[in-house]
Amino acid sequence: MASGQQQLELPPKYYLDYFRYLIGFVRRMYGHLLNESETSFIDRFENLTEDAQCLFVRFSNRRGLFFRINKLQYKEIEELPAAVGELLIQGFIERLNPHHEVMGNEVLNTFTKPELLSLLPLEPEELRPLSKEKKEGILRYALHELDFAEIVTSLTTRETVVKMNYEAEVMMLKYLFFGNRSSDMSEFVIRDLGKVSFERYDESKLTPRFFSRKEVEDKLLISLTNEEFHELQDAATPPEDIYNWFMNWNETRPELTEIAIPGYARLVTRVGGYLERQKLPEQAMQVYQLTDKVPARERRVRLLAKSGLTEEALALCDDIALTPQNADERFFAVDFREKILSAAEKKRSRKSTTRFLSDAESVAIPAVYRHHVEAGVMNHFLEEGREAAFSENYPWRGLFGLVFWDVIYDANVSAIHHPLQRAPSDFYLPDFYLKREDALKKRLASLKTRDDWRAHTEKIFREKAGITNVLVDWNEELLNLVLRIIDLLEPEQLGLILLEMSRNLRENTRGFPDLLIWNETGDYEFVEVKSPTDHLSAQQLHWLQFFQTLDVRARVLRVEWV
Numbered sequence: 001m002a003s004g005q006q007q008l009e010l011p012p013k014y015y016l017d018y019f020r021y022l023i024g025f026v027r028r029m030y031g032h033l034l035n036e037s038e039t040s041f042i043d044r045f046e047n048l049t050e051d052a053q054c055l056f057v058r059f060s061n062r063r064g065l066f067f068r069i070n071k072l073q074y075k076e077i078e079e080l081p082a083a084v085g086e087l088l089i090q091g092f093i094e095r096l097n098p099h100h101e102v103m104g105n106e107v108l109n110t111f112t113k114p115e116l117l118s119l120l121p122l123e124p125e126e127l128r129p130l131s132k133e134k135k136e137g138i139l140r141y142a143l144h145e146l147d148f149a150e151i152v153t154s155l156t157t158r159e160t161v162v163k164m165n166y167e168a169e170v171m172m173l174k175y176l177f178f179g180n181r182s183s184d185m186s187e188f189v190i191r192d193l194g195k196v197s198f199e200r201y202d203e204s205k206l207t208p209r210f211f212s213r214k215e216v217e218d219k220l221l222i223s224l225t226n227e228e229f230h231e232l233q234d235a236a237t238p239p240e241d242i243y244n245w246f247m248n249w250n251e252t253r254p255e256l257t258e259i260a261i262p263g264y265a266r267l268v269t270r271v272g273g274y275l276e277r278q279k280l281p282e283q284a285m286q287v288y289q290l291t292d293k294v295p296a297r298e299r300r301v302r303l304l305a306k307s308g309l310t311e312e313a314l315a316l317c318d319d320i321a322l323t324p325q326n327a328d329e330r331f332f333a334v335d336f337r338e339k340i341l342s343a344a345e346k347k348r349s350r351k352s353t354t355r356f357l358s359d360a361e362s363v364a365i366p367a368v369y370r371h372h373v374e375a376g377v378m379n380h381f382l383e384e385g386r387e388a389a390f391s392e393n394y395p396w397r398g399l400f401g402l403v404f405w406d407v408i409y410d411a412n413v414s415a416i417h418h419p420l421q422r423a424p425s426d427f428y429l430p431d432f433y434l435k436r437e438d439a440l441k442k443r444l445a446s447l448k449t450r451d452d453w454r455a456h457t458e459k460i461f462r463e464k465a466g467i468t469n470v471l472v473d474w475n476e477e478l479l480n481l482v483l484r485i486i487d488l489l490e491p492e493q494l495g496l497i498l499l500e501m502s503r504n505l506r507e508n509t510r511g512f513p514d515l516l517i518w519n520e521t522g523d524y525e526f527v528e529v530k531s532p533t534d535h536l537s538a539q540q541l542h543w544l545q546f547f548q549t550l551d552v553r554a555r556v557l558r559v560e561w562v
Helices: 014-033 036-046 050-061 079-089 096-108 113-119 125-130 135-145 148-156 167-178 184-194 215-236 239-252 258-277 280-289 298-307 311-324 326-346 354-358 373-383 396-403 430-445 450-463 476-488 491-502 540-550
Strands: 066-068 093-095 161-164 361-365 387-390 515-518 522-529 554-559
Touching: 014 036, 014 050, 014 167, 014 215, 036 167, 050 079, 050 135, 050 161, 066 096, 079 093, 079 161, 093 167, 096 135, 096 148, 096 161, 096 373, 096 522, 113 135, 125 135, 125 311, 161 361, 215 258, 215 540, 239 258, 239 280, 258 280, 258 298, 298 311, 298 326, 311 326, 326 354, 354 540, 354 554, 361 373, 373 387, 373 430, 373 515, 373 554, 396 450, 396 476, 430 491, 450 476, 450 491, 476 515, 522 540, 540 554
Parallel strands: 361 554, 522 554
Antiparallel strands: 066 161, 093 161, 387 515, 515 522
16 A cells, blocks of 8 residues: 555445546547547447446456356446346347357356356266366367357356447557556556555646557557467467467558557567477577567577578677667677687687676675575675675666656656556657656756755655655665665766666666675675576676776675585
8 A cells, every 4th residue: 555545445336437537538638539439339338327337337347248147246236137228228238149159168157167067958968977077178068069059048048148248449448548458447446545656647738648540559459469479378379370370460460650669579579489489490580580679689690590590690690789779689799799700610608797707706605595695695794894785776776766756757758648657658668768868867967966866865755655656666775775875876976877777777777786785984885696506697797887987886796605
C-alpha cells in the first residue's frame, strides 16, 4: 500500500464507474479514430439499463467469453434475470449454439471434470474409460469424437450458457486507453484501494498515444501476434510449423508505422531465439535478418561463424562496431572479431570482460559465504573498520528518478497518455533523451553543489513519497544511500553518470557495482564482486570503464574461498 494511505472500500458498482470513465476518456481522446462498430457499441451500451450495463462489464472483465448463468452471483445487480434477458435481446450476449464449435475448448472449460462426465452425451461404454482421464483428455475426446451440436443440446437442456459479444470493440477501447494488452481494469482498483499511487496530471494536458487508426491497428497487431506465438509454444506446436507460421505472417503483414517497430523487433528476436533453442539455426537466421535491433545482429554473427561463413561474420562485426546499440554490442564486436581471427591463426583469444576480470585483485573470503558472496566481501571491509552497503543498481535508479522526477513525468513532452501510466511511453526509447536533453541538462546545471543535490533529492523524496515511479523504491534506506553517494562524489561526476543513464534507460539502469565502501574521511570505492565461477558482463564493464573516465573510484574484486 502506498505510504500515508489507508485501504478504502470500493462502492458496489465501482467497475461500472471505471468502464464509463474509460469510454468517456477514449471518446474524447480518440473519438475520430473509432470505427462505426465501436461507435455503435458505445451508443448502444449507454442505452442499456444500469443493471444490464453492470452485467456486461462484469462479463468483459472476466477471463473467457462463455459464462454459465446459474453460476452468476452479483449482489449489486438487483434484477439479474432481467439484466440477462436485456443483454440477450439487445445482442450483447448470445446463447451457446453449434456455431461456437471453433471455440469448443473454451466452452467446455467452463465446466469441471465431474460436470462434463455428467452433462456430455456419453454412452456408458464411453463414460467408464473417460472417468479415469484428466479433464484435458475428456475435452479432447468430446471435441474430436462427439457431435458439437449434440454437446450443445446436452449442455443447454440443463442450464443456460451464454457468450459475450462485442469482444473486439471492448478490446479496442481498452487498448486505446492503456496502449498495451498487459494492463487491464484492475489498474483502477489498485489505485482506489490505495495499493498504488499514481502521479496526478491535469487531464487537459494528456496527449494521444495514437494519431491514426493505422497506428492503433499496427501496434495491436504486434501485440496479438506475440500472444499467438506464445499460445503456439504452449500448445507444443512443432518448431518448423511455428517458423512457417511466422514467416507467412511476416510476408502478409502491412507496412508498419513507426510506433509498432519496437514491438515488432522484440517479437522477431523472441521468435529467432526460440528457433535457435530448438536447433533450427538456418530458420533462426532467416528470422533474425528481419531486424537490426539488439540482439539480432549478434545472433546473426554467431550463426554465420558457426556455419563457416567467416567473411560475412567479420563484415557484420565491423558494422556493429561502427554503430553499437548498447554495451553488449560494443564489446561483442571487438571480442568476436578477435576470436575469429585468432582461431584462423590457431591462437587463443579472450573477451574484454575476461581480460578485465583476470587483471583484478583478489581477496580471501571464508567459504561459509559461498552462497552469499557479496555479504562475505562486505563483512571483510567491515572488519577492516570501513563502512559498506549493498548498492548495485538500486541507488542509481533511485537517484535518477528523484533528480529528474518532473522531467520524467512532464505531460508536455507528449509521452503521458492516461492517468494510470507508470512511466512515459518513450521511457525505454532513444526519444526519451532526445526530447528531454535540454530539460535534463538544465536540471543538472541548477544543482551546482552537494548541498543543492541533497536539498533537491530530499525535497522530492518527501513530496512524492508513495507515488509510483519505476525507478524509485520508497524506503529510508534508499534515501540514505542516495545521500551517501551525493556526499562522496563530485556534483559534476553525478551529473555525467545520470546523463549516461538517460541515453539508454533500458540498458544503463543496470550493471552498476555491487557494493559501496567508504570511511569517515570521505575515502570510498565502488566494488564489483565476482566469485571464482562468476563472469563480468558487458554492461558491468561499461560502467567500470565509464567510472574510470570520471575518476570515480571503482574496481572488480575477485573472491578466493578459504
